[in-house]
Amino acid sequence: MDKMLNVALPTGRLGEKVYGMFEAAGFECPSIKENNRKLIFENPEKGVRYFWVKPSDVAIYVERGAADVGVAGKDILLEYRPEIYELLDLKIGKCRMAVAAKSDFRDDPNRTLKVATKFSNIALDYYTSLGRDIDVIHLNGSIEIAPILGLSDVIVDIVETGTTLKENKLEVIETIVPISARLIANKAGFKFKNAMIQAVMNGLAKQTEESK
Amino acid sequence: MDRYDNVLNSDEKAAFGLRDLYRSYGYRPYKMSKFEEYDLYVRNKDFLVSDNVITFTDTNGRLMALKPDVTLSIIKNGKDAAGTVEKVYYNENVYRISKGTHSYKEIMQVGLECIGDVDDYRILEVLTLAAESLKQISDESVLDLSHLGIVSEVLEASGLSDGGKKEVLTFLGEKNLHGAMEICEKEGVCGEFSDAIKTLITTYGDPRTVLPVLRSMGIGKKSLAQLESLVLALTEGGIDTVRIDFSVINDMRYYNGIVFRGFVKGIPTGILSGGQYDKMMKKLGRKSRAIGFAVYLDLLQQLQNSEEYDVDTVLLYDDTDTPSQIAAALKTLQKTGTVTALRNPPSLKYKSLITVKEAANLG
Numbered sequence: 001m002d003k004m005l006n007v008a009l010p011t012g013r014l015g016e017k018v019y020g021m022f023e024a025a026g027f028e029c030p031s032i033k034e035n036n037r038k039l040i041f042e043n044p045e046k047g048v049r050y051f052w053v054k055p056s057d058v059a060i061y062v063e064r065g066a067a068d069v070g071v072a073g074k075d076i077l078l079e080y081r082p083e084i085y086e087l088l089d090l091k092i093g094k095c096r097m098a099v100a101a102k103s104d105f106r107d108d109p110n111r112t113l114k115v116a117t118k119f120s121n122i123a124l125d126y127y128t129s130l131g132r133d134i135d136v137i138h139l140n141g142s143i144e145i146a147p148i149l150g151l152s153d154v155i156v157d158i159v160e161t162g163t164t165l166k167e168n169k170l171e172v173i174e175t176i177v178p179i180s181a182r183l184i185a186n187k188a189g190f191k192f193k194n195a196m197i198q199a200v201m202n203g204l205a206k207q208t209e210e211s212k
Numbered sequence: 213m214d215r216y217d218n219v220l221n222s223d224e225k226a227a228f229g230l231r232d233l234y235r236s237y238g239y240r241p242y243k244m245s246k247f248e249e250y251d252l253y254v255r256n257k258d259f260l261v262s263d264n265v266i267t268f269t270d271t272n273g274r275l276m277a278l279k280p281d282v283t284l285s286i287i288k289n290g291k292d293a294a295g296t297v298e299k300v301y302y303n304e305n306v307y308r309i310s311k312g313t314h315s316y317k318e319i320m321q322v323g324l325e326c327i328g329d330v331d332d333y334r335i336l337e338v339l340t341l342a343a344e345s346l347k348q349i350s351d352e353s354v355l356d357l358s359h360l361g362i363v364s365e366v367l368e369a370s371g372l373s374d375g376g377k378k379e380v381l382t383f384l385g386e387k388n389l390h391g392a393m394e395i396c397e398k399e400g401v402c403g404e405f406s407d408a409i410k411t412l413i414t415t416y417g418d419p420r421t422v423l424p425v426l427r428s429m430g431i432g433k434k435s436l437a438q439l440e441s442l443v444l445a446l447t448e449g450g451i452d453t454v455r456i457d458f459s460v461i462n463d464m465r466y467y468n469g470i471v472f473r474g475f476v477k478g479i480p481t482g483i484l485s486g487g488q489y490d491k492m493m494k495k496l497g498r499k500s501r502a503i504g505f506a507v508y509l510d511l512l513q514q515l516q517n518s519e520e521y522d523v524d525t526v527l528l529y530d531d532t533d534t535p536s537q538i539a540a541a542l543k544t545l546q547k548t549g550t551v552t553a554l555r556n557p558p559s560l561k562y563k564s565l566i567t568v569k570e571a572a573n574l575g
Contacts, residue, residue, distance in 0.1 A: 065480025083481060085459065089390040187482065188475045190387075191354040191455065194417065 005048050005196045006189075008062060008070030010055035014093045014181060018071045019050065021090065025203025047196065059084065059184065068189035069197060074179045075158055079119045085190055087201050088183040091208045095160040097122055099174040102147050105154065116146035117156040126156070126176045144168040222516040223320055223509040227303050229348045230322045230507060234301035237341060239324050242300035244285050250277040252284055259284065259466050259492055264309045266316060278307040283504060286325050287492065292499045297328035323486075323506035327493070330501040332438065335470055335488070336445050338503050342474055342484055343451045345507055349483065350476035350515065356457035357419075357443070357472045360464055360487075361435030362426070366412060369431055370396070370405040380409060385461045389413045405431075412458040419443040422456040435469075442470065466492040470503070478515050483508055522560040524549030533568040541571035 007022065009015040019032060029043040029050055042049035053061055056076055061067040063082040075097055077086060097119065107113070109132075116137040117123045127134045137152050144164060146152040158179060159165060159172055183204060185197055220228070231241070250267050257263045259281070266278040279285065282304050290298055301324040310317040324341065326334050339355070346353035363384065367377045376399045383392040392413055396406040408429050415422045423443070426436055439456075446454050462471045467487045474484030486505020493502050525545050529538045538553050545551040545566070552558075557565070566574075 063480065085387040086391070087387055087389075185387075186480050188477070188480050190416075191356070191475050192352065192477050 003047060004042060004044070005069065005193055005200070006067045007048060007050045007200075008053050008058045008067035009050055010058050010071060010073075010181075011052045012055065014055070014073075015052060015071070017092055018090065018181065021092075021204055021207055022048075022050075022200070024207060025200060027200060027203070062184050062186050062189075065186050065188060067186065068193050069183060069185045069200060071181050072184055074177070074182055075119060075122070077182060077184070078125075078177065079121050081121070082184075083187065085185045085187060086182050087185055087197075088204055088208065090181040090183060090204060093179075093181040095158050095179045097156065097176040097179055098159045098172045099126075099154050099156055099176065100144075100147075100159065100165050100170045100172050101154040103169060103171050105147070105173070107153075113154065114152040115154055115156055116143055116152035118143060119156055122176065123156040144170055221513070223512040226349055226507070226509055226512055227320065227322050230345055231301065231303055233344055233348065234324050234341065237299075237337060239299045239301040239326075242286060242302045242325075244279075244282070244289075244302070244304065246279060246305075247276045248279050248285050250275040252288060253277055253280065256284055256492070256495070258463060260308075262309045264316075266307050279304070280306055280308050282306060282321065282323065282506070283325060283489070283492075284496075287327070287496050287498060287502070290327055290498070290500075293328070295329055297326060297330065297334060299326050300324065317510070320509040321506050322509055323504060325502060325504035327498075327502040327504075328500045330488070330490075330503055332442065335503055336442055336449075338486070338505065339442060339446060339454075339470070339472065340449055340451060342472060342486060342505050343446065343453055345505075346453065346474045346476055346484060349507075349512065350478065352477035353453050354475045355451075355454050355472055355484075356460050356475070357439070357454055357470065358456070358458045358460040359432070359435045359439045360462070360468055360471055362432035362439070363412060363458060363461065364464060365432035365435065366405065366408045366429075370401045370409065372396075372399055372401060381461055381464070384409075384413055385459050387413055387416075387459050416457050416459075417455055419447070419454060419456050426456075439470070460487075462487050464491075466495070472505070474505075474507075476515070479511050480514075481511065483511050520561070521563050523552045524563050525551045526558050526560075526562045526565045527551055527553040527568060527571060528557065528565060529553055529555060529568045537572065538568055541568045544574070545571060 009018055027046050027048045029041050029048060032041040032050055040051045058070040058072040059076050059080055059082040062070040062084050073093060113132060113134045114137060115123050115134045116139050118139060120136045120138050123136055143155045143157045146155055165171060190197055253260060253265050265280050268276055270276045282302050286300060303322045305318050306321050307316055307318055326338055343355045346355060372380060376395050379395050380392045389410060392409055396409060408431050411425060411429050415425050423440055443454060460471050460473045467489050468491050469488035471487030473482040476483055484505055484507045488503045490501045493500055527542055527545060542551050542553050
């Protein structure tokens with residue numbers, strides 16, 4: 001088990017795309033394409049083992065060494081600040097972290113701004129950098145309805161196409177940071193499986209260069 | 213110590229081994245009180261791994277803290293004397309917030325400090341001891357070495373703004389090339405220096421391959437020469453676990469020169485951390501130079517295999533066995549391993565089960 005490179009992939013469409021990139025880099029694992037409910041797949045010939053985990057958990061698996069490398073969104077890395085190496089921007093899963101509000105929203109700097117978000121640390125960092133006092137309301141989903149119901153003044157959330165915002169009569173008022181999927185590595189794993197991690201990195205980097 | 217091999221945990225065994233190693237190099241044990249005035253930590257908050265400290269008010273009204281760190285106490289309590297070197301090692305518990313659980317934890321830490329006229333030989337000695345410490349803990353270890361002199365010269369030469377430097381330094385720690393290049397582009401850093409930053413982030417590994425790349429960079433020549441001579445001396449001393457890695461970036465407000473971090477296979481985070489902290493000494497009003505490191509022994513639990521059995525033998529007795537017969541049978545069986553005498557069949561895990569009468573027949 002020890003010699004294999006353990007790779008944590010995020011479940012969902014992004015994960016499938018990421019696996020495609022690993023395959024093109026020469027680290028294929030045909031069994032992963034079988035239609036079953038297994039979560040762990042390995043190809044001993046290539047020395048690689050993949051497992052599907054919840055996207056927000058990838059960084060935890062990597063930080064704690066259960067996975068040597070993984071692919072996580074920059075949003076998760078900014079929010080949880082795991083102790084890992086961020087080796088490559090895969091330039092897929094692109095979206096942005098943004099502040100959105102009702103179209104008639106007027107910012108009153110005399111008042112503490114109420115911000116509803118799933119990403120409390122990102123929101124705090126952003127408003128601290130502006131010197132703005134905020135009241136963070138941590139929500140776990142359906143963030144968009146918070147301003148509509150008067151729970152918050154604005155929301156800080158991931159915006160991909162903006163359709164959900166539009167349907168809820170919200171609009172982006174500020175982009176905080178662009179987001180995309182990143183290749184991350186465990187710090188100790190990087191030392192002890194360096195040759196293989198470098199090979200994965202080079203194989204993936206080639207593809208991101210080509211897609212430029 | 214062989215006699216106690218089965219009794220000691222991996223962290224206890226390591227602590228004994230490391231103390232013996234440091235003693236053999238002439239380091240003296242340093243014992244200190246569990247408490248220190250809180251003021252010391254408030255003034256040097258950023259030097260600590262975590263700035264949360266357990267405090268209490270002493271009977272005389274002074275605000276005290278349970279030590280979150282050992283180095284600060286050693287610096288504070290030492291005296292400068294020209295031409296001398298104070299070499300001490302410690303084995304202490306410190307109290308910090310654990311990152312995973314966000315609650316306070318008692319952490320067993322072994323380490324050493326070398327304070328005084330620290331020359332290149334002293335640095336070599338401390339690096340050797342760091343590498344040897346890791347080897348004692350595991351057959352597979354890596355000592356990552358960096359030189360903050362090289363890093364700061366590259367950053368100074370790049371012309372980055374203070375904010376830009378801080379961000380690039382964070383990216384260097386994350387090996388985040390794309391992030392650093394974005395800042396360089398934004399701040400218009402010229403090709404030569406953005407290439408140097410790229411070199412620092414991407415070069416990692418065996419000094420034999422990394423050093424020529426660093427030489428070709430042409431920046432930080434004096435620091436690089438020091439790094440090269442230390443690496444050469446370590447190799448000549450039979451240490452082959454050194455890797456060059458500029459992602460080791462201890463806080464540059466306190467550390468300078470050589471900094472390092474140690475990893476062993478099976479533990480996901482660094483288990484040893486250290487470096488030269490002349491800047492910290494100056495901040496605390498000391499004139500001497502200093503270098504040291506700490507080994508985080510609490511992490512060793514992760515290497516320890518859990519035992520398969522609770523006890524080797526269960527000795528079953530009933531009303532027909534006298535206490536002296538049970539005691540005699542137990543004593544005989546103890547020669548072969550751990551034994552527990554029970555009246556009823558146990559729920560614990562054991563290798564063999566034997567009655568007192570069967571044991572008497574064996575004896």
